[in-house]
Amino acid sequence: MVEWERYKWPIISIIVIIGVLMLMIAIGFTLGILSEDPDGLERALIDIRSEEWLEGLGSAWEPILGWIDNDYIAGIIGILLTIVLIIAVFSLISYISKKKKSKNE
Amino acid sequence: MHIPDGLLDPVTTVVLWIVAVLMLIIAFWRLNILFQDEESERLIPYIGVLAATIFAFQFVNYPVPGGTSGHLVGGTLVGVILGPWAAVIVLFMVLIVQSLFGDGGITALGANTFNMGVIGGIGGFYIVKAILWIFNKTEMKKEVKVPIATAIGSYIAIVLAAFICGIEIGIGGLIPMDIAIAAMVFWHILIGIGEAIISGLIVWFVYKAKPELIITENMLGVS
Numbered sequence: 001m002v003e004w005e006r007y008k009w010p011i012i013s014i015i016v017i018i019g020v021l022m023l024m025i026a027i028g029f030t031l032g033i034l035s036e037d038p039d040g041l042e043r044a045l046i047d048i049r050s051e052e053w054l055e056g057l058g059s060a061w062e063p064i065l066g067w068i069d070n071d072y073i074a075g076i077i078g079i080l081l082t083i084v085l086i087i088a089v090f091s092l093i094s095y096i097s098k099k100k101k102s103k104n105e
Numbered sequence: 106m107h108i109p110d111g112l113l114d115p116v117t118t119v120v121l122w123i124v125a126v127l128m129l130i131i132a133f134w135r136l137n138i139l140f141q142d143e144e145s146e147r148l149i150p151y152i153g154v155l156a157a158t159i160f161a162f163q164f165v166n167y168p169v170p171g172g173t174s175g176h177l178v179g180g181t182l183v184g185v186i187l188g189p190w191a192a193v194i195v196l197f198m199v200l201i202v203q204s205l206f207g208d209g210g211i212t213a214l215g216a217n218t219f220n221m222g223v224i225g226g227i228g229g230f231y232i233v234k235a236i237l238w239i240f241n242k243t244e245m246k247k248e249v250k251v252p253i254a255t256a257i258g259s260y261i262a263i264v265l266a267a268f269i270c271g272i273e274i275g276i277g278g279l280i281p282m283d284i285a286i287a288a289m290v291f292w293h294i295l296i297g298i299g300e301a302i303i304s305g306l307i308v309w310f311v312y313k314a315k316p317e318l319i320i321t322e323n324m325l326g327v328s
Contacts, residue, residue, distance in 0.1 A: 024165050028165060039106070074206055079157045082153075093137060
């Protein structure tokens, strides 16, 4: 059985994070809290070369989720993917270390 | 600071991948020791939440004067809360997901992990530790000095990461190194202010809401 009580706060936190992110996207650009300007590295490269040059940098791979152009959907999928990946990796670390510990005992 | 594909030369790309993978292996091994404690398993859902927070904050850009924008990198922040080695793994995972959306290249994932996870996470953690060593000589409460040290540490770490990122780009030869370094450091001196404020506020909030989540107090030498 899944112990829901144990995961109650993390689940609430995830829902709150998704809600806050949606709200930030929705009203952030309108109020000017957020910006679509290039970030530091992009700005530096545009200043030195040009925007066309930056856009023309070749990549051998097409980003798998690059087709999602809706910020809300991309945000939700990204958050959920991050959580699944992180929990899987740290659960694996925990499993291996406990197995190692019980073997030593 | 997400390096796209095609900007770094093959040698720099491979070398930084090797360094990043080595750091990830060490991180995996170091965390194995931490997770031998029965209670540590409780932390896993919160680590997931923290990673989601980093992803969300990296997703949205705040405006910076001069026609640029910044977003949280979060390496030092994760380093202070969960430790430097956890920061490398968390940042690597966040960067993998972002590269799937086209934010940061897939071949440049090693370089991005090195800049944000190793320099930002491990470097930032030890900068914070050094600042706390000075703060420990004062009467400041830990709920005040740790967030302030985190803010200063994140600022220094982000500018340092930008400096190193400039070197990596310069080695590729597409852009002269001196120009790449100057441009990267200049913009990140401005962008780093946001990183410092957000990181300091999150650590302050964690101290208020769930201080037991900060598992690095002994490692940081907080007194």
